[in-house]
Amino acid sequence: MAVKTKDEALPRLPAGTWAILGLLTFGERSGYDLKKLIDLSVGHFFSPARSQIYAELRRLVQLGYAREREVSQTDRPDKRNYRVTPAGEAALRRWLDESPLEPDSFKSPFLVKVFFGRLMDPDRLEEQVREYRAGAVSELAELEALEPMIRDEPMTAFPYLTLRAGLSACRHTIRWCDEVLKALREETP
Amino acid sequence: MAVKTKDEALPRLPAGTWAILGLLTFGERSGYDLKKLIDLSVGHFFSPARSQIYAELRRLVQLGYAREREVSQTDRPDKRNYRVTPAGEAALRRWLDESPLEPDSFKSPFLVKVFFGRLMDPDRLEEQVREYRAGAVSELAELEALEPMIRDEPMTAFPYLTLRAGLSACRHTIRWCDEVLKALREETP
DNA sequence: GTCGACATGTAACCAGTTACATGATTAA
DNA sequence: TTAATCATGTAACTGGTTACATGTCGAC
Numbered sequence: 001m002a003v004k005t006k007d008e009a010l011p012r013l014p015a016g017t018w019a020i021l022g023l024l025t026f027g028e029r030s031g032y033d034l035k036k037l038i039d040l041s042v043g044h045f046f047s048p049a050r051s052q053i054y055a056e057l058r059r060l061v062q063l064g065y066a067r068e069r070e071v072s073q074t075d076r077p078d079k080r081n082y083r084v085t086p087a088g089e090a091a092l093r094r095w096l097d098e099s100p101l102e103p104d105s106f107k108s109p110f111l112v113k114v115f116f117g118r119l120m121d122p123d124r125l126e127e128q129v130r131e132y133r134a135g136a137v138s139e140l141a142e143l144e145a146l147e148p149m150i151r152d153e154p155m156t157a158f159p160y161l162t163l164r165a166g167l168s169a170c171r172h173t174i175r176w177c178d179e180v181l182k183a184l185r186e187e188t189p
Numbered sequence: 190m191a192v193k194t195k196d197e198a199l200p201r202l203p204a205g206t207w208a209i210l211g212l213l214t215f216g217e218r219s220g221y222d223l224k225k226l227i228d229l230s231v232g233h234f235f236s237p238a239r240s241q242i243y244a245e246l247r248r249l250v251q252l253g254y255a256r257e258r259e260v261s262q263t264d265r266p267d268k269r270n271y272r273v274t275p276a277g278e279a280a281l282r283r284w285l286d287e288s289p290l291e292p293d294s295f296k297s298p299f300l301v302k303v304f305f306g307r308l309m310d311p312d313r314l315e316e317q318v319r320e321y322r323a324g325a326v327s328e329l330a331e332l333e334a335l336e337p338m339i340r341d342e343p344m345t346a347f348p349y350l351t352l353r354a355g356l357s358a359c360r361h362t363i364r365w366c367d368e369v370l371k372a373l374r375e376e377t378p
Numbered sequence: 379g380t381c382g383a384c385a386t387g388t389a390a391c392c393a394g395t396t397a398c399a400t401g402a403t404t405a406a
Numbered sequence: 407t408t409a410a411t412c413a414t415g416t417a418a419c420t421g422g423t424t425a426c427a428t429g430t431c432g433a434c
Contacts, residue, residue: 018301022301022304031415045301055415076403078402093308097309107234107235109290111351115211117347120282157306161303161306168361183350203420205422238422240386262384262430263431265385266429
């Protein structure tokens with residue numbers, strides 16, 4: 001028999017919307033909870049503002065992909081939890097399997113500066129490279145702290161793969177910074 | 190004596206605007222030329238649409254940072270070349286040295302998919318990892334073709350550093366894809 | 379004569395951020 | 407009482423993309 005959902009067109013949504021829907025498959029959550037969850041999961045390759053999360057949740061409800069539920073709390077302010085609907089999970093699976101791969105987007109004001117480094121004061125440039133390197137080091141520390149928590153957990157096998165991508169990217173960045181610092185020292189003694 | 194420009198506030202412009210201004214320091218160019226130049230220079234960390242380039246050039250002229258010049262051509266359609274003004278170069282240098290470092294932005298619909306890989310058909314996932322890997326391989330080839338052209342050129346010493354960042358990022362991505370493919374094969378034999 | 383490269387732009391839209399605004403509860 | 411964390415949202419803006427629109431010139 002034909003599966004009806006197979007024939008329906010998927011709405012064209014940005015990947016981030018699907019990511020939020022996906023996070024709801026781990027259990028119902030409020031917008032506020034989602035923000036924290038994002039920061040320590042998909043935060044390295046998708047990081048929306050809080051206001052956008054709330055907007056996406058409203059959109060998911062409107063599409064029938066999520067349902068809203070008021071949760072009264074005595075110890076804290078009330079909140080609204082969202083959970084994924086069967087239609088939502090079906091749509092998500094279809095998006096994951098069928099949607100053509102969109103290219104990554106990477107923007108780096110820092111690399112723009114390095115590119116035009118010949119116009120910079122050498123000390124300022126070195127300073128900014130160090131600052132950039134320090135950022136990568138602290139990001140690496142965060143990811144390394146996460147690593148033992150999710151490794152060997154079967155539920156997080158796939159998130160673990162993306163964590164490995166983040167770890168490797170940070171390490172590459174740090175090595176590259178060291179190369180650059182060395183090159184700068186050699187050229188301007 | 191006081192240098193007047195030191196005291197004036199720099200307009201807060203996105204890094205991309207400064208990047209376009211910076212590219213004009215290599216010589217006057219049209220919007221069309223700039224697009225091609227961007228693709229093989231800063232394209233890996235800043236890649237605007239053509240329409241945006243034209244908009245930025247108009248903005249730079251309005252700010253007094255660039256000047257426009259009609260160029261009549263007999264063999265091709267006429268064009269408008271832009272060149273940086275002294276005020277423009279001074280402002281650019283100040284932005285490079287003084288503006289606080291904005292964080293990179295990285296968005297990867299692909300990593301979102303991997304993260305939710307447990308909801309995917311394993312064959313579709315493997316297919317998309319291969320596709321992603323192929324993208325990295327062809328990007329690497331482009332960068333490797335560029336490398337001998339700019340290495341050892343003193344004018345391009347700084348662009349060369351950013352090229353090395355791109356090369357190293359591509360290689361890291363390819364290795365990571367191979368790791369993932371191996372992991373997928375082991376888990377679903 | 380029509381295709382591809384050259385060349386410039388507008389209009390509409392959408393994604394996403396920042397700043398603003400509100401308010402509850404708990405602990406110092 | 408003041409700060410911190412919890413909690414949700416709106417409004418204004420901006421950055422950026424896509425699609426549309428126009429047209430030249432040279433080569434086949």
